Structures are given as structure tokens and as C-alpha cells.
Amino acid sequence: MNAIAKPAMTRDDFEQALRDKGTLYHIHHPYHRAMYGGQCTPEQIRGWVANRYYYQVNIPRKDAAIMANCPDANVRRQWLQRVLDHDGHENDQGGIEAWLQLAEAVGLSREEVIDQRHVLPGVRFAVDAYLNFARRATWQEAACSSLTELFAPEIHQSRLDSWPEHYPWIEGNGYTYFRKRLSEARRDVQHGLTITLDHFTTYAEQQRALDILQFKLDILWSMLDALTMAYVHQTPPYHTVTDAQVWHRGLGL
Ligand SMILES: O=C(O)c1cc(C(=O)O)c2c(n1)C(=O)C(=O)c1cc(C(=O)O)[nH]c1-2
Numbered sequence: 001m002n003a004i005a006k007p008a009m010t011r012d013d014f015e016q017a018l019r020d021k022g023t024l025y026h027i028h029h030p031y032h033r034a035m036y037g038g039q040c041t042p043e044q045i046r047g048w049v050a051n052r053y054y055y056q057v058n059i060p061r062k063d064a065a066i067m068a069n070c071p072d073a074n075v076r077r078q079w080l081q082r083v084l085d086h087d088g089h090e091n092d093q094g095g096i097e098a099w100l101q102l103a104e105a106v107g108l109s110r111e112e113v114i115d116q117r118h119v120l121p122g123v124r125f126a127v128d129a130y131l132n133f134a135r136r137a138t139w140q141e142a143a144c145s146s147l148t149e150l151f152a153p154e155i156h157q158s159r160l161d162s163w164p165e166h167y168p169w170i171e172g173n174g175y176t177y178f179r180k181r182l183s184e185a186r187r188d189v190q191h192g193l194t195i196t197l198d199h200f201t202t203y204a205e206q207q208r209a210l211d212i213l214q215f216k217l218d219i220l221w222s223m224l225d226a227l228t229m230a231y232v233h234q235t236p237p238y239h240t241v242t243d244a245q246v247w248h249r250g251l252g253l
Contacts, residue, residue, distance in 0.1 A: 006203040014206050015197060018147060021213050025151040026220040027158065031228050036158045038166030042107065045167065047231040049103050050118035051223065056099045058127050060086040062134040062142075070139035078191055079143075085184050098177035105174025121237055121247045122226025126219045128253075133215070140199040144209050145216045146192045152185040 009017060026032055034040050035048065063082040070076050088094025103113045112118065134142040156178040163170060200209040230236035237247050 008201060008203045009206055011197050014200070014209075015193065017206070017210060018193075018196070018213060019150060021210065021217060022151045024214070024217045024221070025148065025155070026217070026224055027151065027155045029221055029224040031224040031232065032155070034232075036162040036166075038162065040167075042167075042169065044227075044231045045170070046106050046108050047118065047227055049099075049106050050108055050113050051120060051123045051227060053099055053103065053113050054116060054119045054123055054127050055223070056086065056096050058131050059095075062131050065131065065134040066139050066142045069135075069137075069142065075139070075195070082188060085180075095177060095180065098180055102174040102177050105171035107169075116249050117245060119249065120226045120230055122229070123223045124250060126222045126226070130216065130219050137212075140195055141208075141212055143192050143195040144200070144212045147189065147196060147213050148216050148220060149185045149189045149192065152189075153182050156181045156185070 008014075031044075031048070035045065040048075060083045063079060063086075067076045067079050067083075070079070084092070084094070086095040088097060100110055100113060104110065130145070133145060137145070159178050160175060163175070164172070196209055200206050236245070238244075
């Protein structure tokens with residue numbers, strides 16, 4: 001006997017269920033709370049910036065993977081803007097360059113950020129999981145996984161509001177990235193949300209969308225867990241056997 005299918009949520013209720021996932025956003029992670037609470041050491045801020053660089057350089061690759069899987073030229077045309085936002089174009093240096101400015105403003109050299117020597121394995125695996133999901137999932141599912149951006153303007157604003165006061169040693173020109181993302185994230189999320197609300201319409205599909213969003217929240221949370229081990233508890237990988245950063249720097253996949 002077939003079970004009776006549960007009724008789908010209304011569009012508004014589904015959107016609200018997605019937004020309710022914000023209670024699990026990494027803004028609530030102790031590492032992030034310490035960052036905007038002013039309790040981080042320069043080393044902890046630098047560790048976060050150097051590791052997050054790996055997220056930054058993989059976001060446009062993730063977006064290009066979504067475009068590669070999408071047969072709809074109208075969606076691709078709009079999605080392309082995300083790649084340009086990070087990689088830059090004529091009138092915009094791009095987000096990756098702005099992130100490198102942030103790195104310099106917190107006292108890191110470009111070289112040590114670009115060569116990824118500080119990127120912890122746990123951070124790498126989390127970011128790689130996001131990129132690989134986008135490669136293999138349908139473009140609508142991958143678009144849905146970007147919806148943590150619903151909660152991103154608040155997190156960028158929290159840094160702009162608190163960092164200059166708590167960390168006067170950070171040079172002011174480092175904040176361009178966060179400012180830039182305030183408007184970009186708001187625009188992107190409208191598009192990603194429309195795709196998700198249009199595509200996931202049955203109860204089971206809506207639950208799947210919520211699972212996908214949880215997967216992405218897990219990625220962001222796990223990155224900060226790895227940073228906590230290394231920079232708060234001073235227990236980076238292999239600390240029981242060596243102080244050297246012996247972990248791999250990516251296999252170029
Ligand atoms: O600083 C942050 O906490 C944060 C979080 C997220 C996010 O929620 O995935 C993004 C960003 N920043 C960001 O700057 C960004 O460009 C971005 C793109 C995406 C995405 O999934 O496509 N997320 C995020």
C-alpha cells in the first residue's frame with residue numbers, strides 16, 4: 001500500500017523554513033563570535049584569513065561548474081556575474097584580489113596566502129566537498145546550496161561594525177571585500193532563492209532542499225572547527241609528532 005504523500009509547504013512557508021536555517025549559520029560558531037567580539041589574537045585572525053582564501057578561490061570554480069551543468073542561457077547569463085564578481089573584470093578588481101588586500105592588511109604576505117601553506121586539511125576537505133557537490137548535483141540543487149548567502153550580509157556587516165574598533169592594527173583598506181559583498185550577496189540570493197522556490201515543489205523535494213542547505217551549513221561550520229583545533233587549542237594536524245606544517249597543499253584536482 002502506498003503511503004499518502006505529505007502535502008508540500010506553501011511557497012512562503014518553504015522560504016521561511018529555509019530562512020529558519022539561519023539559526024545554524026557559522027555566525028554562531030565560537031570562532032566567529034570571538035572574531036567579532038574582539039577576543040581573537042592577530043594569529044587567529046591571520047589563520048582565518050589565510051584559510052578562507054581557499055574558499056574564495058573555489059567559489060568562482062563552483063559557480064562555473066553550476067553554469068556548465070545548466071542548459072538555460074538565461075540562468076547562465078545571470079549566474080556568470082558571480083564568477084566576474086570574484087575573478088574581476090574591467091571596472092572591478094574582483095573579490096579574490098580584495099581578499100588578498102585583506103590578507104596584507106592583517107599582516108600576511110601575498111605569497112604565503114597564494115601558495116596555500118596555511119590551509120588546513122579540514123578546511124580544504126570542506127571546501128572541496130562544496131566544489132564537488134556543485135560538479136555532480138543538478139544545477140538547481142547546486143544553486144540551492146548557495147543559499148547560506150541569505151545570512152551572509154549580516155556576517156559581513158558584523159565584521160565592518162566590530163573589527164576596526166577591536167583590531168586597530170588591521171589596515172583600513174582591508175575592509176573592501178566585506179563592503180563589496182554586502183550588495184552582491186543580496187542580489188545573488190534573490191536569484192538562488194527564486195530557482196529553489198520554483199524547483200523544489202513537493203514535500204519530499206522541499207525536505208531535500210533543506211538537507212542541501214544543512215550540508216552547506218555543515219561545510220562552513222566544519223571549516224571553523226578545523227581553525228579552532230589549530231589556532232585556539234594549538235592542536236593543528238600532527239601536533240603530537242611535529243610542529244612543522246607537513247600536511248599536503250592540494251593535489252591540483
Ligand atoms: O564571510 C562569510 O561568512 C561568507 C559566507 C558565505 C556563505 O554563506 O557561503 C559566502 C561568503 N562569505 C562570500 O563572501 C561569498 O562570496 C560567498 C559565495 C557563496 C556561495 O555559496 O556561492 N557563499 C559565500
